[in-house]
Amino acid sequence: MRSTTDLTTTVTTALTTTALTVGALAAGLLAGAAPVAAAPPRLGPCDAGQLCLWVKEDFRGAKRTHELADVDVDSCVPLPAGTTAAALANRTGRPVTTYQSAECAETGEFETYPGGGTWVPQSSYQVRAFKVWES
Template identity: 80%
Template sequence: MRSTTVLTAAVTTLLATGALAAGVLGGAAPVAAAPPRLGPCETGQLCLWAKEGFRGARHTHELTDVDIEACVPLPAGTTAAALANRTGRPVTTYQSAECAETGEFETYPGGGTWVPQSPYQVRAFKVWET
């Protein structure tokens, strides 16, 4: 009985820490984590979500609404933690609201890039000519 209780406690701990999913228990096959559900974003749009995992308020931008290669700051007091680039053009997101390269920035291809968790809070972006 005690060994069953100890084994159950060990498996529960491993599940809680993700070690079982990583295949730590005696050759157990790794369990793949479910991929995040992609947020809705139409062709031709740049979609930005307030929260990771494509959750929270979503803001959409289309090429007709932005100047190519111009810095587009998000509305004051807002940031994005997830994004989808379906503009057909490369988009660079910036940690800085002024698109300053002294902060973090990353460029994403425009053919359909979903980023469920940005490595920084996005405060501005630029759409580039292809």
């Protein structure tokens, strides 16, 4: 009987604590307090005229930079074998399509980003190649 009483006390205490926490949160929201949210990732540094690709999400890890002067426009540019990108910034001034396929095949995932200044902290696939478009 004693263990049942201890269990009942523990459950009652846990439920009361949860109710107080939820009640305090609701009261704060009703009083106009904003809910606490995770801070958005900082934009990765990428200069005008560049396409910047990061190995890790949220603009972390090694960064690979490509400039229009070094890229054949309208041509597939594969990343070095065995490397991928998980985040990117397009500041080329031209549309850029990133590809899951290292051959820019449209059978895998791909997406085009405008060139006026697009930051993508988390690609929905591992980028293995890209193509810069004329316009």
